[in-house]
Amino acid sequence: MTRHRSRWAGIAFAALAMIFADGMSSAVPFLSLVGDAHAVIGRPATPGSVAGVARRTTRRVIRRSAIYVSTLPAGCVRTSVNGVVVWRCGASYYQPYGSRYVVVYID
Numbered sequence: 001m002t003r004h005r006s007r008w009a010g011i012a013f014a015a016l017a018m019i020f021a022d023g024m025s026s027a028v029p030f031l032s033l034v035g036d037a038h039a040v041i042g043r044p045a046t047p048g049s050v051a052g053v054a055r056r057t058t059r060r061v062i063r064r065s066a067i068y069v070s071t072l073p074a075g076c077v078r079t080s081v082n083g084v085v086v087w088r089c090g091a092s093y094y095q096p097y098g099s100r101y102v103v104v105y106i107d
Contacts, residue, residue, distance in 0.1 A: 062086070064095065067103040081106060 061082055076089040086104060087094040094101040 061107055063105045063107065065103040065105065068097065068100045069094065070100055072101055
């Protein structure tokens with residue numbers, strides 16, 4: 001019987017520790033269930049990776065609109081922005097999208 005009570009006491013203590021660990025994690029760091037997260041440089045999904053920086057830069061620089069055209073206006077020049085092919089027609093930029101072109105904004 002004593003063995004059974006000590007098991008329940010241990011389970012209750014563990015449950016209470018888990019409940020209070022979240023609120024007390026800043027005061028008592030050894031009760032934290034999750035350690036610090038560290039990004040590994042060089043992995044594509046981490047903030048400091050070269051691939052991640054290039055991907056985010058391209059997304060920040062070229063923004064697609066909801067305006068599609070079937071043909072380009074006259075006098076368009078093919079150019080590249082961060083390795084992405086776009087067509088510059090005066091002050092407007094277009095990007096190929098299937099058989100159409102989408103208006104993009106260059107920031």
